[in-house]
Amino acid sequence: MSASSAGTRHLSSAVPLAALFIGLVMYASLYPFTDWRWPAGASLTELLALPMPERRLRFDVWSNLIGYMPMGALLFLACVRSQVRSWPAWWLAVTLPALVSYTMEVTQQFLPVRVPSQLDLMLNAAGGVLGALLAVAAHRMSVLALWQRVRDRWFVRRSANTLVLMAVWPFGLLFPTPFTFGLGLGWERVLAGLNELLLDVPRAQDLLELLNDVPVSGDRYPAMLEGLGITLGFLGPCLLAFSVTLPGWRRVALALSAAVLGLAASTLSATLSFGPAHALSWMSPVLLPGLAVGLVLALMCMGAGFRLVAALGIAVVCAQVMLVAQAPADPFFALTLQAWEQGRFIRFHGLAQWVGWLWPYLALVSLFGRIASRWD
Structure with missing residues (x-):
């Protein structure tokens, strides 16, 4: 039995990574946090119903899709590595990115420099689903078990926070x-x-x-x-x-x-x-x-x-x-x-x-x- 499996199991690095990524996405979505105002002539119902954009740059499309993929993947990995069953982990991994995206898109309407849209929401939600699917595939192929063996042989116990810092450097x-x-x-x-x-x-x-x-x-x-x-x-x-x-x-x-x-x-x-x-x-x-x-x-x-x-x-x-x-x-x-x-x-x-x-x-x-x- 490895040192990490004896006694209390150490925290998975996917847990702080998922939390960090969600926080960073929220920060990036609302940056630069200035000139907050209520949109002129917009009712609450209109704010909740996001508009469709007239045109969208290819860069924006791909960034919105790819940007949420790590969130879906990390949420699924954080759940299964914390002993959550696969189906609840899947539903959390596909619904939370969509909820975060919708909240950010609605909030962006109070920032003049941001342009919220239904398309961004759909791309973000799709990115979360794709990321979760990749994580599920990795889980089924025992990639997580392989990573656990590598971690046990390479790193000391209670190294999750340091591994996160290494990953984001x-x-x-x-x-x-x-x-x-x-x-x-x-x-x-x-x-x-x-x-x-x-x-x-x-x-x-x-x-x-x-x-x-x-x-x-x-x-x-x-x-x-x-x-x-x-x-x-x-x-x-x-x-x-x-x-x-x-x-x-x-x-x-x-x-x-x-x-x-x-x-x-x-x-x-x-x-x-x-x-x-x-x-x-x-x-x-x-x-x-x-x-x-x-x-x-x-x-x-x-x-x-x-x-x-x-x-x-x-x-x-x-x-x-x-x-x-x-x-x-x-x-x-x-x-x-x-x-x-x-x-x-x-x-x-x-x-x-x-x-x-x-x-x-x-x-x-x-x-x-x-x-x-x-x-x-």
Whole structure:
């Protein structure tokens, strides 16, 4: 009997992943949360009866269909992995995405920048059904049992939250970063948010003046600092993964996978922003050296204990957060950011940016939890 099957069964990573995905979909559906108003001349009955669009872009059709597939799949997996029978799990997996979509579409009518429609609802509901069908097929083919065996042989107990962070890390890289793998909050963004929040608060004006006097570099990071940021940005996720992964070759496989996924996510971000012809325009001369150093340092930790890896991870993530906080926005970063904030990715803007902003801090919570945990 495996360690994870003895005693209390550990939480499935599908449970927090499903909850996280639903929350992120709701956030993306209502972003940017401004200019709420009751639609002029619309009755409650008209609001509940969603309109059909006159025309719809192909990108919107596919994004609405595919965007809800993970929700249906994760809901079914979360249920069956929590010992819920297949039929109740199926009905929840196909009805909850439709209910979430309908609620979001109705609510979007109070936001001038959003365009709700019956077509979006039907596509979202269909996406949930397709995702649930894929999950059912995986369940019938014993893919879940295979994953359980892999998890038992690769990861320690009570690793669900860390596995979720590992899974969403590439998604955070889709939003423009000041340097490759540089997740976290930049000082300019923090300052802009504080100014917007406290501008009309008389007692906060002295604090705002003090914060606005903090110098921010307008020049691009020197090559050495940018390379260091790339190294730390890659090493942090590796050490987070190592904190719940059994020592040895498994950690080597995870480090190599992180390198591939990180590069792929950054390439996809540039492709979505500027087209396939500019898919590699984000690469800098220090990318490969910085990544190589990070990979070597990660492999040096392949045999380290869980708490030592977690402690090293805390130091690395903190250093990376400090670099991101002071990183100046180079012209390419500003151009990419503008493409996301003003282009067709407005619906994914808030979703991806919050993952990228919060990931390092959630990783720190997980790493501190590994140090305090008695489970190895």
